[in-house]
Amino acid sequence: MPPADPASVDGGPRTGPVPGGAFHRFMDAAGRSGTLVVQPRMGFADPARMRAGLLATRDADATTVGTLTLDSFTRVGDYAAAARAAAQGHPLNGYPLVSMPVATTTGLLDGVSGEDFPVQVRHGSAQPGRIVEALIDAGLDATEGGPVSYCLPYGRTPLATSVQAWRDACRTLATLRASGVEPHLESFGGCMLGQLCPPSLLVALSVLEGMFFRQNGLRSISLSYAQQTSARQDEEAVHALRALASEHLPDTSWHVVVYVYMGVYPETRPGALALVADAARLAVRTGAARLIVKTAAEAARIPSIAENVTALETATSAAHSARRTAPPPSTGIEEEARVLVEAVLGLHDDLGQALIRAFARGYLDVPFCLHPDNAGRTRSVISEQGRLEWSDTGSLPLGRTAAVHRSRRLTSSGLMRALQHVKARYDGPADSLARAS
Secondary structure (H helix, E strand, O other): OOOOOHHHHEOOOOOOOOOEOHHHHHHHHHHHHOOOEEEOOOOOOOHHHHHHHHHHHHHOOOOEOEEEEEOHHHHOOOHHHHHHHHHHOOOOOOEOHHHOOHHHHHHHHOOOOEOOEOEEEEOOOOOOHHHHHHHHHOOOOEEEEOOOOOOOOOOOOOHHHHHHHHHHHHHHHHHHHHHOEOOEEEEOHHHOOOOOOOHHHHHHHHHHHHHHHHHOOOOEEEEEEEOOOOHHHHHHHHHHHHHHHHHHOOOOEEEEEEEOOOOOOOOOHHHHHHHHHHHHHHHHHOOOOEEEOOOOOOOOOOOOHHHHHHHHHHHHHHHHOOOOOOOOOOOOHHHHHHHHHHHHHOOOOOHHHHHHHHHHHOOOOOOOOOOOOOOOOOEEEEOOOOOEEEEEOOOOOOHHHOOEOHHHOOOHHHHHHHHOHHHHHHHHHHHHHHHHO
16 A cells, blocks of 8 residues: 555644654554554453463554453453452453553563554543553553543443543653653544434534543554444544544644544344445544454454454455545534534533533533433434434524434334444345345
């Protein structure tokens, strides 16, 4: 794949030396060369298996970064339960970073993590303070999440509590800069609930969380967008994300990370890998710098190391067949996202307080999200063309900016069909081939 225009891959400054920080340096170099970096969501409780997974990721036929995905006990702050499970050999769905001795974690990373293979911690916590302290103690410098995106989808932690916890965590992470390390933080805002959230809201949330990180001391940031139901709509959304990031994060080093579809996943191996390949092509066409993959086992169980490697290499192969393309004609995604961002910024100079007020007033409102601090008045539908569109905008300050399709309100059966839309589209051809054989 020929190098892309560096300015189209990473929005950050390109002058002067690149500061320290393994993840930051690695992504900066990848952005300069136009190479798509692929990354698994891999996490295992056993340190030996976690090390083996990182080594397999590093050695895959792809340009990769590693992941320590943490377990569910750690996500909700039950570190004692995570420690008991690890000590007794009970299975966990991730690595219990906070509950592991620092020497154990540094040992599994020794000879694996470094400038040529940085490792990011992924967790899902609304209150990540202990996690950030533990990753710093282990010598790591990158993580992800956000005050909204790691609060509303995952529990009932009050949004105000999450905002304060994430403010503190950002500032703790930012202290690394005093030692010459540039820490990196990725917003999960483009992945809210995984599915059925119209692209303009995903873009706005990702930009707002990036601005929150910036306000609380961070200068190396990534903005996320999760593949949805329409490739053309997704392309427009990623370009909108880039445009707004350029305006609102001018003095940071930032890049875009695309996620393979985060909703109900195809059950067939051909369907699952085809979805991965399409996400990789989306990333390349839109100039994204990094792709978070999923595997052919995603619908059924925690994937094996080998299945993760297959997904990484499938994505890389597909990326080599794609080229950067011009943005598609606008259907209003950037305009909607811009209105949402500007409305939130007008609520308070402190972005944390602005986010809290925005959800209280319904200026931000995630469809089908049951969190108590979410108004729950917005709804979406999948159009006949496969696009994800509003059927009710609630109190979103969109006015006539948004096209609202009130005649296509979802019924309960329609909601179930919408949730299965991507799975059915990708599993259908595979099932037909299986029946034919």
